Amino acid sequence: MIAQPVPKAASLAKRDAIVAGLRRLVRDSGVIAEPIRMKTYETDGLAAYRQVPMVVVLPETTEEVARILAFLHQEGVRIVPRGAGTSLSGGALPMEDAVVVGMMRMNRILDIDYDDRCAVVQAGVTNIGITQAVQERGFFYAPDPSSQLACMIGGNVNMNSGGAHCLRYGVTANNLLGLKIVTIEGEVIDIGGAHMDAAGYDWLGLLTGSEGQLAIVTEVTVRILRGPEGARAMLAGFASNEVAGACVDAIISSGIIPVALEFMDKPAIHACEAFAHAGYPLDAEALLIIEVEGSVAEQDHLLGRIKDICREYDPITLRVSESAEESLAIWKGRKGAFGAVGRISPDYLCMDGTIPTGQLPLVLRRIREMSDACGLQVANIFHAGDGNLHPLIMFDANDPDSFHRAEVFGADILKLCVEVGGCLTGEHGVGVEKRDLMGVQFNAAELDQQRRIKSAFDPGWLLNTNKVFPLLHTA
Amino acid sequence: MIPRDEAELADILRAASEPISVRGNGTKLGMLRPVQAAATLSTSALTGITLSAPKELVLSARAGTPLAEIEAEAARNGQHIIAEPPDFSALLGTIGPQIIGPQTIGPQTIGGVTATNLSGPRRVAWGAMRDHVMGVRAVNGAGEIIRAGGRVLKNVTGLDICKLLTGSHGTLAVMTEITIKVLPAPERRATVALMGLDPKQAVAALSAALGSPYSVSGAAHLPAAMAARIPALAWLGGAVTLARIEDFALSVAYRSGRLRADLAGFGVAEILDDGASRAAWAAIRDAAPLVGEPGCVWRISVRPSAGPAVAATLEAAFGAAWFMDWGGGLVWAAGPADEAAHAAVADAARASGGTWMLLRGPEPLRAAVAVVPPEAPALAAIARRVKAAFDPRGILNPGRIHAGL
Known part of the structure; x- marks a missing residue:
């Protein structure tokens, strides 16, 4: 288990005063202080870690957020910002002495501008909610994390969320124009706007992916894009991970960048097929899901070229979707992969390292060896085009030894990712989960440089303190 | 001072006590505020491509490597730099070789383009230079070597110092090596050119083009006097409104035809071929x-x-x-x-x-004057603290972006 910071006794001692103070700042239903009602907020997508916070507050406006932060800053109380609580790295895990600031009531879309191709939304709008609001005009918001039905744009900004279509459309950071933030002192600052490339320091870029360490995001200006004329997926199954990896290299080398290029190994194929009945080949060791966009003729052209490339690698299966329904089924399997693994194992840890794609065969072989050595099953799902791995380690949470082995196994995978030239996290964030591994990727001077940036925004280290940086500060 | 390697650069900064004007080959010295510094430091000797991994869509080079070398390496692999960085040396009067002050001006470098976050026409569709900087090595004002990001395309490990340094004009740290994402270069380009529109009609047409499903990768409008100065456009006569498509040949033919039909309400359009498109967009890119x-x-x-x-x-x-x-x-x-x-x-x-x-x-x-908009007081205070977090003695390009920073 990863250590949690020592609670500030001073904060705990004045809990009643903090609750009363917050009740003066937001409407009464916006303060949740009863332990039984706070249980909803005790964990996030990293469900092995739980902690009921001191109190939960649910602001409805930027001004309320500003008043809350000014008050808590004055009181020296820690703060944990929270969106939908879907973080897989424990980014929204509360602390015993902290106030959770939940953004779910700030869920309005404030402006949609098709001429300028942007929308202004509050932080608590769901990812899919943006696309749903603009799809009648054929537009969409590009980043599509698997949790997109639930996760909120404020959380996406803080974790710089990705998705299956990053290869073509980029991650959250590449799809933002502006933010409204509240600093720890309660100052409201507008960053960027409907225009591109603010002069001066790239605050937008720095805040994106900052995991709640620097400020609270209350509004987001996103780019909205016109969708393609159409899209179609195909499946290619191969006899080994090596061959599938070589095929991915060959596709990229040919000059084709598919909008999505997903890789599953055999355990993942079986889990997803049992769940989605997408027609995945159960005899394949590795499966690629490849999607292209454009008119039907353009799709045919690109899929034809990709099929020709795949044929050079002796595919076991090569199947192009013939209908929108079939494409949907193919994606249902992939997007439901986490749930599918959940059906065959009581619990799993979802890892998120990135590797140079050329290292894929080596890394998958080593993961298999580690899996055998520790006696835990693993299913690998992988954004193949950009090297972002998602090994799902299956364990039993009722068995502390099993959980311990799963955490060690996961850490070993991430160390391997760094060793081969990659990184600890491609899109899930460091959070609590990978906090103590930061020293594997960064040296002391580099970590201190990052800490000093944190201090420039939050000198008292009140914002989401127990995440990202290995603990130095204790109460 | 022209350090031969990163270690020497770090030694110089550790020992420095006075402000230093930081630059690459000096092509952008005319931009932003002049730096008051007795010493200059150039990254011009830190050259060479250090990683070329076309299958992984990344390329790394030392900061002083001329951009043209990197573009040539990418082109050898059938790839290109996504943000289409401009070359303003003609605009700024810094075409090398020439001597300006203590500096021999040379071709613009990858470090210079990154430090200034300059992007060309493709920025509207594919993002800015900062969107494609995957990793950086740099020396901060205390002389510490800092790595940020890495060589992989997806990386959210820790604070995004790559984006913070991109566009920071050498005021936070001196970049020594940069890793960028590259993508396959398009097989073909074409441009739908509408003629004689007034600026409002032009932007309406460009909005329609950028809001179409055809992946428009450039959208510009030039009044008659400006278009007349670009040989590839002058023959059209009058104001021109341009929408570029870059893709496989089959897609370019199909999409440019469809786009011209969709924009028919804005008037008659010509389609510029690959060669004319290259020339016109290079001229727009470089102003x-x-x-x-x-x-x-x-x-x-x-x-x-x-x-x-x-x-x-x-x-x-x-x-x-x-x-x-x-x-x-x-x-x-x-x-x-x-x-x-x-x-x-x-x-x-x-x-x-x-x-x-x-x-x-x-x-x-x-x-x-303020060469960029002043920041709101709360943000300016954060900016000063972030500057101090990298450069505690305030020696790197002081006052380059904002007076007193």
């Missing part, structure tokens, strides 16, 4: 129509629909020569080198909720 203009040159970034109003305001205020890129969102303007004209630019940008940069101007003016 070639403004090279011969005397005085100041500004880059104004606003919401695209506000572009025509900004242009009209500046035309009325000081007879600005101007054109628009990024679908109307980037207004290029040239005008007299005085504070009144500069104030008009700042007011017009502010009125539209946008931002500006004084890209070219005489040194006394650049020293006297």
